Amino acid sequence: MDGLTSIRTVADHFGLPISTLHYWERRGLVVPHRRARQRFYDTAQVYRVALIQPWRRSGLMGIDEIAALLSRTENWRDVVDSRMADIDAQQDRPAAARRYLGHLKQCDHGPSLEDCPRF
Template identity: 55%
Template sequence: MNDLASIRQVADHFGLPVSTLHYWERRGLVTPHRRAGQRYYSADQFYRVALIQLWRTTGQLSLNEIAAALAASADSPGWRDTVTARIAAIEAEMVRLDSARAYLRGLLTCPREDALEHCDGFRGRVGLPVEATPK
Protein backbone atom coordinates (compact mmCIF):
# COMPACT_ATOMS: atom_id res chain seq x y z
CA MET A 1 0.00 0.00 0.00
CA ASN A 2 1.25 3.47 -0.84
CA ASP A 3 1.41 6.23 1.76
CA LEU A 4 -2.38 6.76 1.58
CA ALA A 5 -5.19 4.84 -0.10
CA SER A 6 -8.31 6.53 -1.44
CA ILE A 7 -11.67 5.68 0.02
CA ARG A 8 -12.53 3.93 -3.28
CA GLN A 9 -9.39 1.76 -3.05
CA VAL A 10 -10.20 0.78 0.53
CA ALA A 11 -13.85 0.10 -0.27
CA ASP A 12 -12.93 -2.02 -3.30
CA HIS A 13 -10.23 -3.92 -1.40
CA PHE A 14 -12.64 -4.95 1.35
CA GLY A 15 -15.73 -5.31 -0.84
CA LEU A 16 -17.54 -2.57 1.06
CA PRO A 17 -19.76 0.20 -0.22
CA VAL A 18 -18.17 3.62 0.17
CA SER A 19 -21.23 4.56 2.22
CA THR A 20 -20.20 2.01 4.85
CA LEU A 21 -16.86 3.74 5.30
CA HIS A 22 -18.66 7.08 5.52
CA TYR A 23 -20.94 5.64 8.20
CA TRP A 24 -18.04 4.16 10.15
CA GLU A 25 -16.38 7.56 10.03
CA ARG A 26 -19.52 9.27 11.39
CA ARG A 27 -19.58 6.65 14.18
CA GLY A 28 -15.95 7.47 15.01
CA LEU A 29 -14.66 4.02 14.10
CA VAL A 30 -12.27 5.25 11.41
CA THR A 31 -10.53 8.56 10.87
CA PRO A 32 -9.42 9.08 7.29
CA HIS A 33 -7.14 11.92 6.26
CA ARG A 34 -8.55 14.65 4.05
CA ARG A 35 -6.91 16.08 0.96
CA ALA A 36 -8.84 18.55 -1.15
CA GLY A 37 -12.06 17.25 0.40
CA GLN A 38 -11.28 13.63 -0.47
CA ARG A 39 -10.89 10.86 2.13
CA TYR A 40 -7.64 8.88 2.25
CA TYR A 41 -6.66 6.08 4.59
CA SER A 42 -3.24 5.55 6.15
CA ALA A 43 -1.90 2.03 6.74
CA ASP A 44 -3.12 2.21 10.37
CA GLN A 45 -6.62 3.17 9.25
CA PHE A 46 -6.52 0.48 6.56
CA TYR A 47 -5.81 -2.11 9.26
CA ARG A 48 -8.55 -0.55 11.39
CA VAL A 49 -11.02 -1.17 8.56
CA ALA A 50 -9.79 -4.77 8.30
CA LEU A 51 -10.24 -5.23 12.04
CA ILE A 52 -13.75 -3.78 12.03
CA GLN A 53 -14.76 -5.97 9.12
CA LEU A 54 -13.32 -9.06 10.81
CA TRP A 55 -15.08 -8.24 14.07
CA ARG A 56 -18.36 -7.72 12.20
CA THR A 57 -18.20 -10.93 10.17
CA THR A 58 -16.18 -13.43 12.18
CA GLY A 59 -16.60 -12.06 15.70
CA GLN A 60 -20.25 -11.14 15.15
CA LEU A 61 -19.76 -7.89 17.08
CA SER A 62 -22.24 -5.05 16.67
CA LEU A 63 -21.01 -1.60 15.74
CA ASN A 64 -21.75 -0.48 19.30
CA GLU A 65 -19.57 -3.29 20.65
CA ILE A 66 -16.83 -2.41 18.18
CA ALA A 67 -17.02 1.26 19.14
CA ALA A 68 -16.69 0.33 22.82
CA ALA A 69 -13.75 -1.96 22.11
CA LEU A 70 -11.97 0.63 19.98
CA ALA A 71 -12.60 3.38 22.53
CA ALA A 72 -10.72 1.47 25.23
CA SER A 73 -7.45 3.15 26.04
CA ALA A 74 -4.09 1.44 25.97
CA ASP A 75 -4.08 1.63 29.76
CA SER A 76 -7.30 -0.34 30.19
CA PRO A 77 -8.26 -3.76 28.93
CA GLY A 78 -11.79 -2.52 28.12
CA TRP A 79 -11.80 -4.23 24.76
CA ARG A 80 -11.35 -7.54 26.59
CA ASP A 81 -14.58 -6.90 28.48
CA THR A 82 -16.40 -6.36 25.20
CA VAL A 83 -14.95 -9.52 23.68
CA THR A 84 -15.66 -11.55 26.82
CA ALA A 85 -19.28 -10.36 26.83
CA ARG A 86 -19.62 -11.25 23.14
CA ILE A 87 -18.25 -14.75 23.78
CA ALA A 88 -20.85 -15.22 26.53
CA ALA A 89 -23.61 -14.05 24.18
CA ILE A 90 -22.41 -16.42 21.44
CA GLU A 91 -22.33 -19.33 23.89
CA ALA A 92 -25.88 -18.54 25.04
CA GLU A 93 -27.00 -18.37 21.40
CA MET A 94 -25.34 -21.73 20.73
CA VAL A 95 -27.35 -23.29 23.58
CA ARG A 96 -30.54 -21.77 22.15
CA LEU A 97 -29.68 -23.01 18.65
CA ASP A 98 -28.83 -26.51 19.92
CA SER A 99 -32.23 -26.62 21.60
CA ALA A 100 -33.94 -25.45 18.41
CA ARG A 101 -32.13 -28.07 16.35
CA ALA A 102 -33.05 -30.84 18.81
CA TYR A 103 -36.70 -29.76 18.75
CA LEU A 104 -36.84 -29.64 14.95
CA ARG A 105 -35.15 -33.03 14.62
CA GLY A 106 -37.71 -34.45 17.02
CA LEU A 107 -40.50 -32.85 15.00
CA LEU A 108 -39.31 -34.79 11.95
CA THR A 109 -40.12 -38.04 13.79
CA CYS A 110 -43.83 -37.23 13.78
CA PRO A 111 -45.52 -39.73 11.45
CA ARG A 112 -48.34 -37.32 10.58
CA GLU A 113 -48.19 -35.34 7.37
CA ASP A 114 -50.83 -32.85 8.53
CA ALA A 115 -52.00 -31.32 11.79
CA LEU A 116 -48.67 -31.38 13.62
CA GLU A 117 -50.46 -30.29 16.78
CA HIS A 118 -51.72 -33.90 16.97
CA CYS A 119 -48.21 -35.38 17.20
CA ASP A 120 -47.66 -37.18 20.49
CA GLY A 121 -44.28 -35.52 21.05
CA PHE A 122 -45.83 -32.07 20.80
CA ARG A 123 -48.86 -32.85 22.94
CA GLY A 124 -46.67 -34.43 25.62
CA ARG A 125 -44.57 -31.27 25.86
CA VAL A 126 -47.44 -28.84 26.11
CA GLY A 127 -50.03 -30.43 28.34
CA LEU A 128 -53.47 -28.97 29.01
CA PRO A 129 -54.42 -26.78 31.98
CA VAL A 130 -56.00 -28.81 34.76
CA GLU A 131 -59.46 -27.21 34.38
CA ALA A 132 -59.43 -27.86 30.63
CA THR A 133 -58.73 -31.58 30.93
CA PRO A 134 -61.51 -33.52 29.16
CA LYS A 135 -63.70 -35.73 31.36
Protein backbone atom coordinates (compact mmCIF):
# COMPACT_ATOMS: atom_id res chain seq x y z
CA MET A 1 0.00 0.00 0.00
CA ASP A 2 2.26 2.79 -1.30
CA GLY A 3 5.06 1.76 1.05
CA LEU A 4 2.84 2.17 4.10
CA THR A 5 2.65 -0.33 6.95
CA SER A 6 -0.50 -0.87 8.98
CA ILE A 7 -0.57 0.02 12.65
CA ARG A 8 -1.25 -3.65 13.49
CA THR A 9 1.85 -4.77 11.59
CA VAL A 10 4.01 -2.13 13.29
CA ALA A 11 2.61 -2.98 16.72
CA ASP A 12 3.17 -6.70 16.19
CA HIS A 13 6.67 -6.21 14.81
CA PHE A 14 7.80 -4.20 17.83
CA GLY A 15 5.75 -6.10 20.39
CA LEU A 16 3.75 -3.02 21.34
CA PRO A 17 0.09 -2.62 22.15
CA ILE A 18 -1.71 -0.52 19.54
CA SER A 19 -2.74 1.79 22.38
CA THR A 20 0.95 2.69 22.86
CA LEU A 21 1.21 3.81 19.25
CA HIS A 22 -2.01 5.81 19.68
CA TYR A 23 -0.52 7.47 22.77
CA TRP A 24 2.73 8.27 20.99
CA GLU A 25 0.67 9.80 18.20
CA ARG A 26 -1.29 11.97 20.67
CA ARG A 27 2.03 13.12 22.15
CA GLY A 28 3.40 13.97 18.69
CA LEU A 29 6.13 11.33 18.62
CA VAL A 30 4.78 9.60 15.52
CA VAL A 31 2.54 10.83 12.73
CA PRO A 32 0.68 8.10 10.87
CA HIS A 33 -1.06 8.45 7.54
CA ARG A 34 -4.78 7.78 7.60
CA ARG A 35 -6.79 5.91 5.04
CA ALA A 36 -10.38 4.90 5.62
CA ARG A 37 -9.98 5.76 9.32
CA GLN A 38 -7.05 3.37 9.66
CA ARG A 39 -3.51 4.35 10.60
CA PHE A 40 -0.52 3.49 8.43
CA TYR A 41 3.15 4.31 8.91
CA ASP A 42 5.69 5.20 6.27
CA THR A 43 9.32 4.12 6.57
CA ALA A 44 10.36 7.26 8.45
CA GLN A 45 7.66 6.73 11.08
CA VAL A 46 8.53 3.06 11.50
CA TYR A 47 12.13 4.17 12.08
CA ARG A 48 10.91 6.59 14.76
CA VAL A 49 9.06 3.75 16.49
CA ALA A 50 12.31 1.74 16.37
CA LEU A 51 14.09 4.66 18.10
CA ILE A 52 11.40 5.39 20.66
CA GLN A 53 10.82 1.84 21.85
CA PRO A 54 14.23 1.20 23.48
CA TRP A 55 14.28 4.69 24.98
CA ARG A 56 10.95 4.03 26.66
CA ARG A 57 11.74 0.43 27.54
CA SER A 58 14.90 1.49 29.37
CA GLY A 59 12.82 3.70 31.64
CA LEU A 60 15.47 6.39 31.52
CA MET A 61 13.74 8.68 29.09
CA GLY A 62 10.34 10.27 29.42
CA ILE A 63 8.00 11.21 26.60
CA ASP A 64 8.93 14.90 26.76
CA GLU A 65 12.63 14.06 26.53
CA ILE A 66 12.03 11.75 23.60
CA ALA A 67 10.00 14.47 21.89
CA ALA A 68 12.92 16.89 22.38
CA LEU A 69 15.33 14.40 20.82
CA LEU A 70 13.10 13.63 17.87
CA SER A 71 12.31 17.26 17.17
CA ARG A 72 15.93 18.32 17.62
CA THR A 73 14.94 21.26 19.78
CA GLU A 74 17.70 23.49 21.07
CA ASN A 75 18.09 21.49 24.27
CA TRP A 76 18.29 17.99 22.78
CA ARG A 77 22.00 17.72 23.63
CA ASP A 78 21.17 18.65 27.23
CA VAL A 79 18.64 15.81 27.27
CA VAL A 80 21.29 13.39 26.03
CA ASP A 81 23.81 14.65 28.62
CA SER A 82 21.24 14.26 31.39
CA ARG A 83 20.35 10.73 30.35
CA MET A 84 24.03 9.77 30.13
CA ALA A 85 24.59 11.13 33.64
CA ASP A 86 21.63 9.08 34.89
CA ILE A 87 23.03 5.95 33.27
CA ASP A 88 26.44 6.60 34.84
CA ALA A 89 24.79 7.06 38.25
CA GLN A 90 22.84 3.83 37.83
CA GLN A 91 26.05 1.98 37.03
CA ASP A 92 27.86 3.54 39.98
CA ARG A 93 25.27 2.47 42.57
CA PRO A 94 25.70 -1.30 42.12
CA ALA A 95 29.48 -0.91 42.05
CA ALA A 96 29.39 1.04 45.33
CA ALA A 97 27.07 -1.54 46.87
CA ARG A 98 29.43 -4.31 45.79
CA ARG A 99 32.41 -2.51 47.34
CA TYR A 100 30.44 -2.00 50.55
CA LEU A 101 29.44 -5.66 50.73
CA GLY A 102 32.98 -6.76 49.94
CA HIS A 103 34.27 -4.59 52.78
CA LEU A 104 31.59 -5.93 55.12
CA LYS A 105 32.62 -9.46 54.28
CA GLN A 106 36.32 -8.76 54.90
CA CYS A 107 36.04 -6.33 57.83
CA ASP A 108 37.44 -7.55 61.15
CA HIS A 109 34.58 -5.80 62.90
CA GLY A 110 32.08 -8.15 61.27
CA PRO A 111 28.50 -7.01 61.28
CA SER A 112 29.25 -4.35 63.93
CA LEU A 113 30.03 -1.73 61.32
CA GLU A 114 29.62 1.12 63.78
CA ASP A 115 33.03 0.00 65.13
CA CYS A 116 34.63 0.00 61.69
CA PRO A 117 36.80 3.07 61.03
CA ARG A 118 35.98 2.88 57.29
CA PHE A 119 32.22 2.83 57.79
